[in-house]
Amino acid sequence: MTLLELENVGLVFSVRCQGRISLKEYVIRGLLGRAKRNRMEVRALEDINLRLCAGDRLGIIGPNGAGKSTLLKLLAGVYPPTCGQRRVYGRISSLFDITLGFEPDATGWENIAFRSYLQGETPRTVRQRMAAIAEFSELGEFLNMPVRYYSTGMTVRLGFSIATAIEPDILIIDEVLAAGDLAFQAKARQRIQSLISAANAVVLVSHDLASLQALCNRALWMEHGRIRADGPPKQVIDAYVQHTTSSAASGASRQAA
Amino acid sequence: MTTYLSDIWRLRYFWLSLVRNDLRSRYRRSVIGIGWSLLHPVAMTAVLCTVFSQLFRADVYSYAPFLLAGLLTWNFITSAAVQGCQCFFLGETYIKQCPTPLAIYPLRTVLGAAVHFCLGLSVLLVMVWLFHGFSNLPALPSLLVALPLLFVFAWAVATCAGLVNVMFQDTQHLTEVGLQIVFYLTPIIYPPEMLRMRRLAWLVDFNPIAAMLDMLRLPICEARIAPLESFAVAAAATTAVVVCAAALLARAQQRLIFYL
Known part of the structure; x- marks a missing residue:
């Protein structure tokens, strides 16, 4: 069963070279007829073809700036594709930047409610889930405290507990698991595995290759906004590691020479 | 369009709880709270x-409600415009x-401002009832049209x-600068008749804010329905701004994320 499909998707960021301009500036330039378009185009993603099926545990790897996080945001629907098609056949829950999506002055409990409402829940369904989310996060008394005072690890616990509690069809996680402590990482791994058994799909970005290999049954290697390899995790990760070390070695030898 | 509105409705618990949170965190550590x-x-x-x-030897008992009604409405519109920016x-x-x-994000801002506005409105009504009795009750139902219009x-x-x-x-x-100018051009602290008498009637007749003020002020303060x-x-002004907002939204829905 296909849950999410990308067909020939590309994403171009159009970035202003001089930062923002003011309205005054804009109007005056328009009046003087000097509306220079000082823009730079960044091709963040190109020719992405991806089909995500039920039971897929997809791990995305690649160097910095390869487009991993951009691809995740596009999968989640936050970035609209510049060209190509994105088709979704399921409910998506995402966890990107851990500091995102919390009202700092509200308590943990309140934030659980906000985030659940954002996913389209109602007070009745949230009340049923509250206890389970609180229990999984193991935050206990801290849930009565404003999220502003949480440590990074605590924020991750809360975010992960909420994002996985709504039993999404597709769970999208960006590089946040590493922030929890060992016990929580093990628990999170278990939760991801149990999501799979409920015939859902998970997409992860991580630089922790060992845990990716343990968690995923499929890996995607991104480079320069393109998919370089897509296949069984062991194979793709080995190729990626070999490529990276060999290019690092050649760089080092060039420097030495 | 209808799917857009139903999406907004589907997320009602989300923005309503944000509004509540905004109000609560704003007055959390103050003694008289929302007052x-x-x-x-x-x-x-x-x-x-x-x-x-x-x-001007104005009569305080009629001037005070007139002024309060004007300031409340004006504050509501300006906070929508200024806080809306953020x-x-x-x-x-x-x-x-x-x-x-x-x-839903401007809605959150405007709902917060609307709570303050409604609070002020109830103070105003009590004030008018104390000063002039309940003679304005028959005209008040016209607010059921005026208030939703103002909100939209x-x-x-x-x-x-x-x-x-x-x-x-x-x-x-x-x-902020523009609103400061409009404040003095709009009959808020002075009665619209002052402009009409001095051949500046067009300033009142074509000012949508003056029209909004009339819709609220006349039934409450003078017990008659606005013309x-x-x-x-x-x-007409509301329709124009709504069309403008819808056009901007349609463009922004796909692009806003790249500017944040």
Whole structure:
């Protein structure tokens, strides 16, 4: 069963070279007829073809700036594709930047409610889930405290507990698991595995290759906004590691020479 | 269009809880709580009443409600425009996390302002009933048209202000300057007749805010329903701003994320 499909998707960021301009500036330039378009185009993603099926545990790897996080945001629907098609056949829950999506002055409990409402829940369904989310996060008394005072690890616990509690069809996680402590990482791994058994799909970005290999049954290697390899995790990760070390070695030898 | 509105409705618990959170965190550590929001218009009314009753020999019992009604409405519209400028930055964390209909963020701002406005309105009504008795009751049902119109107007203004401000960050500053000018051109602290007598009637007749003021002020303070022209001008202005907001939203829904 296909849950999410990308067909020939590309994403171009159009970035202003001089930062923002003011309205005054804009109007005056328009009046003087000097509306220079000082823009730079960044091709963040190109020719992405991806089909995500039920039971897929997809791990995305690649160097910095390869487009991993951009691809995740596009999968989640936050970035609209510049060209190509994105088709979704399921409910998506995402966890990107851990500091995102919390009202700092509200308590943990309140934030659980906000985030659940954002996913389209109602007070009745949230009340049923509250206890389970609180229990999984193991935050206990801290849930009565404003999220502003949480440590990074605590924020991750809360975010992960909420994002996985709504039993999404597709769970999208960006590089946040590493922030929890060992016990929580093990628990999170278990939760991801149990999501799979409920015939859902998970997409992860991580630089922790060992845990990716343990968690995923499929890996995607991104480079320069393109998919370089897509296949069984062991194979793709080995190729990626070999490529990276060999290019690092050649760089080092060039420097030495 | 209908799917857009139903999406907004589907997320009602989300934006309603954000509004509640905004109000709560704003008044969390203050003793008189939400009463602070009343302090500004009430204090302004008190000061201006004292001055103008001396200067123009105005009758305090009719001038005070007139002034309070004007200031409340004006404060509601300006806070929609000025706070609306920040609405998308305020909701940035959610916009970057999850696709939502963008109109819920200005809605959050305007609902917060509307709570303050309604609070002020109840103070105003009590004031009028104390001064003049309940003679205005038959005219009050016309507020059932006026208030929703004002609300939609403010929502659309906040949407436009917010979207333009994301593109050009000096919008808020310019809005504040512009509103300061409009404040003096609009019959808020002086009666509209003062402009009419001096051949400046067009300033009143074509000013949508003056029309909105009429719709609220006349039934409450003078116990009569505003003339149809006021409703027409207000409705026309609201339609214009709503169309503008919808056009901007349609463009922004796909692009806003790249500017945040």
